[in-house]
Amino acid sequence: MPNKMTIKQRINVGFILAIAFCLVLASNRLNRRSYNILEQTVSSVYEDRLVAQEYIYQLNNLFHDKEMQFSNASLQQKKDVVTDNINQIFNDFADTELTAKELVYFTELRNNFDQLQQLESQMADESGFISQRNKVLEAINSNLDELAEVQLTEAQQLTHRSQKSLKVSKLLSSLEIGFLTVIGILFLFIVFYPNKRPNWY
Structure with a gap:
């Protein structure tokens, strides 16, 4: 190895170090x-x-309690507690x-619950009221099923996003190691074999 590097060597070495730094x-x-993407997705999940x-x-459990209240008068005392919950x-x-x-779906659920409360204040045994209450309860159960399906779909999408982010990070890490290896070899070539280095300028 020469005791002193030429100006051209220094320029080439500086250029390679700048590339490595960048x-x-x-x-x-x-x-x-x-x-950051991984942290956000894990937190969101x-x-x-x-x-x-x-x-x-x-x-789902609370609305089941509501159904039981309609069919069992002795459970009516729990009505306010269930509604508050x-x-x-x-x-x-x-x-x-x-x-x-x-x-x-959530807005529909709240609207259906408001409708159920209105019907609940009319605790009549007429078949018309009973039919309406059953219809609203069916709509509420449907809303809950739709909301549960959204949770599953969104969780799957977030998981896919996390996996994609991990793959990109792994690829970048591999490329970084490869580029740094090439740059290290070029650096050694310029320092130890100054007369055989490629003329880039």
Whole structure:
């Protein structure tokens, strides 16, 4: 190895080091972006999907209690407690991040619940009222099924997004190692074999 590098050597070495620095910087920023996507999707799967699924499960049980109240007069004393619990879960559910489709189903669910409460205040035994209540309860069950399906679809999409981000991060890491290896070889070639280096200028 020569004791002193020529000006051209220094320029070439500086050029290679600059490329290496830019490569590492760009790779770092892209990896950080991938990790941010992963963090957001994992957080969303829990906060907006698993928690929402738990709310749907609780609502399903509470509306089942409502059905039991209609058929059993002795359960009427629990009516206000069940209604308050449903309203509380509605408020909690509204605080999650709702998709456009989810918002439509959730709005329908609340409207159907309002309609059910109106019918509930008319606790008549006439077949017309009973038929209306059953129809509204069927609509509510359908809304809950639709909301549960949205949770599954959204969770699948978030999982797919996470997997895609991981693949991109893995590919970038492999490319970074490859480029740094090539740059290292070029650097050594310029330093140890100055007379045989390619003339880039």
